[in-house]
Structure formats: structure tokens, C-alpha cells
Amino acid sequence: MLTLTNITWLDLCLAGVAVYLVKQGLNKNPAPYPPGPRGLPLIGNIQDMPRIKPWLTFTEWGKKYGPISHVEILGQHIIVLNSVKSAMDMLDKKGTVYSDRPVLPMGGELCGWKHSLGLLPYGDHFRQYRKNIHHIMGNRAALDVYHPVEEIETHRFLKRVFAKPEKLQDHVRHTAGAIILRISHGYEVKEKNDPFIDLADRAMDQFSRATAPGAFMVDIMPLLAKVPEWFPGVGFKRLAREWHQTLEEMVDAPYKFVQDQMDVGIAPKSFTSNLLEGRTLSVEEDHMVKWSAASLYSGGADTTVSAIYSIFLAMTLFPHVQKKAQAEIDAVVGTDRLPSFADRDSLPYIEALVKEVLRWNVVGPTAIPHRVTEDDIHDGYYIPKGSLVIPNIWFMLNDPQTFADPSQFNPERFLDNDGKDPEPEPRTICFGFGRRICPGLHLADASVWISTVMSLAVFDISKVVENGVEITPEVDPTSGTVSHPKPFKCSIKPRSAKAAALIQQDANY
Incomplete structure (x- = not known):
């Protein structure tokens, strides 16, 4: 039966x-598919699709098959791009065809992230979300109004690190959340155990795990979503139910905070209050404002965490870089005050260092896949409608033909050296491509810059010595849509008594 x-x-x-x-x-087919590993009857390349650090497997495919490779899993075509040129030619120049998002059964449908900007289908809602965000951070000049917030919160970060350096990762997360919540919802975080910070941390960790390529079989076999939760082997459905609840709380709670503040006339200016001010919203408009704000909040609360944590890892491993950066800060800014955004144009080595952080630690190694909306012939290859296109951003930023000794942390690669041109700008790669490029890239860049320059102005960062043995941190990024450095130990001490005094000054500018 x-x-x-x-x-x-x-x-x-x-x-x-x-x-x-x-x-x-x-x-x-009108042309051959791009080359790739040979699949099996019925299941195709289901056994070839990597689940852990997929960018490494994709890199091997690139070496073997060229810049564009192809696999097929149960009829789903997946295209992997291993060159900047291919990514620009397809995702940027053919943006009308290559800007959709796939339906992700786990992260999008079951967990609920399909309403966020990152997974939103290409169309009118997507354009409205981006218009809302572009209005406040579409370029560096638009962000000037938020510089005081970033400087104040980063100064508070210095105080926390000074008091408890062993809690570095927690401090980085707290500060990234504090900055983005002030901008997105006008919310000033609590010094300890802030509920919105905790929500963002949990939700973004879950998003990264839920949307990682190959992490869940339901993304490859969507019919598994119909299997009852109690059935053996479908534990992902219980996870999805828990993660969906976390996401709903993360989206609704800060939004209600703004509405309540506006009702009593005490809401500070923010992304959300500006969109709500003087308007009576339809149900659809309310949904779009709430999710635009949540997209800004969630995206900014996690990606910069990875980059800023990487600064401390790099300075621990490459002390000569730290010394050069500190020498430039001392020469330009001096030691009587903390650096500010006003100093940015006068600190070329710090600028190069930030570029190198973004290249060396790739925050989004494979980005979120694009989806093709029409059949296409590209470089003689057939790219069928509905294909998923994954740019291997990690390899693009670690290609030895583009970046010399890519495993080395070397900011000077981005400076003019003895008439030699700088290596390519990593910020045109690391934030994605085409119409799906990260809309918060200027805010992320500013946050990484101010954290770098302020931290190096006052702290010496070095390896920890335990029982007479120097501990060298391991460079081992986590798998996921957003990748983080593996937790590590380092020593963080004030550079001098004057630096300690600067840290402990009042952080309210």
C-alpha cells in the first residue's frame, strides 16, 4: 500500500x-554547454557539487576547464565563473538577462529570506528597494552625514577593546551592529546584551548557512520540501522553522521600535523614519519599507564584521605592515588626537591596506547566485534560461596572474611602486557584479576604513605568547555565503600612555 x-x-x-x-x-541545443566534470545518468553532477568551501573546488574546475564551467544536477544548470572578464561580460554587460535570483528552497522559501533584497527577484520591488537604499548611501558623499555616527561608535569600540581585548570578536560585532542600527532604525544599542544585536548575529549566521551553495539537498531536490518534518533525513525542515522565526523577529522588532518612537514624536532621523514620515502606507508599501530597512540592517551587520576582524588577523600575522601603517598615521595625524574621515585622502597606505583587507579576506567568496532569465550564447557556449550563475569571487581575488603572491598580505600592491602600475582595484570585484552589486558597499568601505585607522593609531597588535610559546593564528575562513576568519587569539595593547589616554577620552564628539 x-x-x-x-x-x-x-x-x-x-x-x-x-x-x-x-x-x-x-x-x-544551439551550442555546447561550457565544459565541466562529467555527470552521471539521472542525477548528473550531484556528487561533484561541493558543500564545504566550494570556492576551492570551483577554482580547480577553472584550472581544468577554463573561466566558464558547467555542471547539471537533476536538470538544474549551474555555471561557475572563474574570471573577472567573464563575470563583467555576463553579469554586468548583459544585466537584463543575468540579474535575477534563483528560488532557494531552504534559505529563500523555508527560512523566509526571499523578501530580502539579496534574494528578491529582479523586477519592480527590487528596483524600489535599491532606490530606497541608494538614496542614503549611493555614493561616498551621501554618507558624509553618517561619519560622526561611525566615528563615535568606533571610538566606543576602542574603549571596549582596551577594557577586554580577549572579547575582540564580540566587540567587532557589537560595533558593526551599533552603526547600522543607528543608520537604519535610529536605534542606539545597549552596551551589553543588546537584543537587536543578538537577533542580527543569529539571523545572519543562519542566512549564511542556509544559502551556502550545496549545503542543503533540498536546494538541489526541491521536492524534499514537501516531505513531512518527522520523516528521517529531513532535519533541515526543523532548522528552517527555527530560522524563519529568528528572521521574523529580526525584521519586525526594530521596525516596531521606529513606529512606536514616531507615535510619541521622539524618533531620531533614520532610514526607516524618513521612509515613514508623513505617509499613510498600503500593506504592500509597508512591507517594502520594513524589508528595505531589514535588508540594510542585516547586510551591514555581518559583512563588515568579517572584514574588520580580518584587520586584526592580518596585523597579527604581518607586523611589518602594521608598523608602516602606524608610521603614516603618526606622520599625518600625529599622536595628540584620533584619526577621522577628514584624514582619509592624506593616508594612501591606509587606503591600500583597506583594499588589501577586502582582497585577502574575501567576505563573499561565491556571492549569491544569479539566475538567467533568457537563453544566451556566450563565448560560443549555450547558457540556458534558468541557469544559476556563481561568480567565484575568491579566486578572482586570489588569481596569481592578477595578484602577485596572493596569499601574502601586501598593501603595497595597490600603490605606485617605481613606476609600476598598481594591481587591479579589489572593490570592483568583492562587492559583486552588475545590478546585483552590494548597495551598501560605500558604507562597508567606510566602516572598514575608520576601524582600521583608529585601531592602528592607538593599538599594537601581535601574537599571543602562552607558556613561552608564540601562537600563530591559522588562516582558515568559514564556509558560507558570508565567510569569516576562524576565531583566533591575539595580543592588543595601547601603543603608549598617550594612546591609552586618547582611548579613554569621552567618545561623544
């Missing part, structure tokens, strides 16, 4: 057979 469960698994098998038979009977 067939049960509902039997039918579900039977459906899966029949679907695989149907895809294979249709492919075999109707495979009259």
Missing part, C-alpha cells in the same frame, strides 16, 4: 527519470 511518504519519494525518483529522458530526447 502506498503512503504519502512513499508517494513523495516515488515522485522524486520519477522526476529524476523524467528530466533525464526529456534531456536525452530533446537535447538539440
Whole structure:
């Protein structure tokens, strides 16, 4: 007797057979697919798709098959790009065709992230979200109004690190959340155990895990979403239910805070209050404002954390870089005050150092896949409608033909040296491509810059010595849509008594 469960698994098998038979009977493509590993009958390349650090496997594909490679899993075509040129030619120059997002059964549908800007389908809602965000941070000049907030919160970060350097990672997360919540919702975080910071941390960790390529079989076999939660092997559904609840809280709680503040006339200016001021919103407009703000808040609360934490890792591992950076700060800014954004144009080595942080620690190694909305022929290869396109950003920023000794942290690669041109600008790569480029890139860049220059002005960062043994941190980034350095130990001490006094000054400018 067939049960509902039997039918579900039977459906899966029949679907695989149907895809294979249709492919075999109707495979009259106008051009060949890009090269890639040979798949198996019925299941295609399901065994080839990596789940841990997929960018490393994609890099090997690039070496073997060239800048554009292809796999197919149960009829789903996946295109991997291993060169900047291919990414620009397809995702940027053909943006009308390559700017959609895939339907992600785990992260998008089951967990609920389909309403966020990152996973929103290409269309009118997507354009409105980006318009809302672009209005306040579309370029560096637009961010000038937020510089005091970033400087104040970064000074508070220095105080926290000075008091408890062993809690560095917590301090980085707290500060990144504090800055973005002030901008997105006008909310000033609590010094300890802030509920909105905790929500953002949990939600973004879950997002990264839920959307990582190949992490969940349901993304490869969407019919698994219909299997009951109690059935063996579908524990992902319990996870999805928990993660969906976290996301709802993260989106709703800060939004309600702004509404409540506006009701009593005490709401500070923010991204959300500006969009709500003097308007009576329809249900659809309310949804768009709430999720635009949540997209800004969630995106800014995690990506900069990875980059800023990497600053401390790099300074621990490459002390000669730290000394050069501090020498420039001392020469330009002096030691009687903290650096500010007003000093940025006068600190070329710090600027190069920030570029190198973004290149060396790739925050989004494979980005979020793009989806093709029409059949395309590119470089003689057939890219069918519905294909997922994954740019291997990690390799693009670690390609030895583009960046000399890419594993080395070397800011000087971005400076003019003895008439030699600087290496390519990493910020045109690390934030994504085309119409899906990160809309908060200028805010992220500013946050990394101010954290770098203020921290190096007052702190010496070095390896920890335990029981007479110097501990060298391991460079081992985590898997996920957003990648973080593996937690590490380092010594953080004030550079001098004068530096300690600067740290402890009042942080209210």
C-alpha cells in the first residue's frame, strides 16, 4: 500500500527519470554547454557539487576547464565563473538577462529570506528597494552625514577593546551592529546584551548557512520540501522553522521600535523614519519599507564584521605592515588626537591596506547566485534560461596572474611602486557584479576604513605568547555565503600612555 511518504519519494525518483529522458530526447541545443566534470545518468553532477568551501573546488574546475564551467544536477544548470572578464561580460554587460535570483528552497522559501533584497527577484520591488537604499548611501558623499555616527561608535569600540581585548570578536560585532542600527532604525544599542544585536548575529549566521551553495539537498531536490518534518533525513525542515522565526523577529522588532518612537514624536532621523514620515502606507508599501530597512540592517551587520576582524588577523600575522601603517598615521595625524574621515585622502597606505583587507579576506567568496532569465550564447557556449550563475569571487581575488603572491598580505600592491602600475582595484570585484552589486558597499568601505585607522593609531597588535610559546593564528575562513576568519587569539595593547589616554577620552564628539 502506498503512503504519502512513499508517494513523495516515488515522485522524486520519477522526476529524476523524467528530466533525464526529456534531456536525452530533446537535447538539440544551439551550442555546447561550457565544459565541466562529467555527470552521471539521472542525477548528473550531484556528487561533484561541493558543500564545504566550494570556492576551492570551483577554482580547480577553472584550472581544468577554463573561466566558464558547467555542471547539471537533476536538470538544474549551474555555471561557475572563474574570471573577472567573464563575470563583467555576463553579469554586468548583459544585466537584463543575468540579474535575477534563483528560488532557494531552504534559505529563500523555508527560512523566509526571499523578501530580502539579496534574494528578491529582479523586477519592480527590487528596483524600489535599491532606490530606497541608494538614496542614503549611493555614493561616498551621501554618507558624509553618517561619519560622526561611525566615528563615535568606533571610538566606543576602542574603549571596549582596551577594557577586554580577549572579547575582540564580540566587540567587532557589537560595533558593526551599533552603526547600522543607528543608520537604519535610529536605534542606539545597549552596551551589553543588546537584543537587536543578538537577533542580527543569529539571523545572519543562519542566512549564511542556509544559502551556502550545496549545503542543503533540498536546494538541489526541491521536492524534499514537501516531505513531512518527522520523516528521517529531513532535519533541515526543523532548522528552517527555527530560522524563519529568528528572521521574523529580526525584521519586525526594530521596525516596531521606529513606529512606536514616531507615535510619541521622539524618533531620531533614520532610514526607516524618513521612509515613514508623513505617509499613510498600503500593506504592500509597508512591507517594502520594513524589508528595505531589514535588508540594510542585516547586510551591514555581518559583512563588515568579517572584514574588520580580518584587520586584526592580518596585523597579527604581518607586523611589518602594521608598523608602516602606524608610521603614516603618526606622520599625518600625529599622536595628540584620533584619526577621522577628514584624514582619509592624506593616508594612501591606509587606503591600500583597506583594499588589501577586502582582497585577502574575501567576505563573499561565491556571492549569491544569479539566475538567467533568457537563453544566451556566450563565448560560443549555450547558457540556458534558468541557469544559476556563481561568480567565484575568491579566486578572482586570489588569481596569481592578477595578484602577485596572493596569499601574502601586501598593501603595497595597490600603490605606485617605481613606476609600476598598481594591481587591479579589489572593490570592483568583492562587492559583486552588475545590478546585483552590494548597495551598501560605500558604507562597508567606510566602516572598514575608520576601524582600521583608529585601531592602528592607538593599538599594537601581535601574537599571543602562552607558556613561552608564540601562537600563530591559522588562516582558515568559514564556509558560507558570508565567510569569516576562524576565531583566533591575539595580543592588543595601547601603543603608549598617550594612546591609552586618547582611548579613554569621552567618545561623544
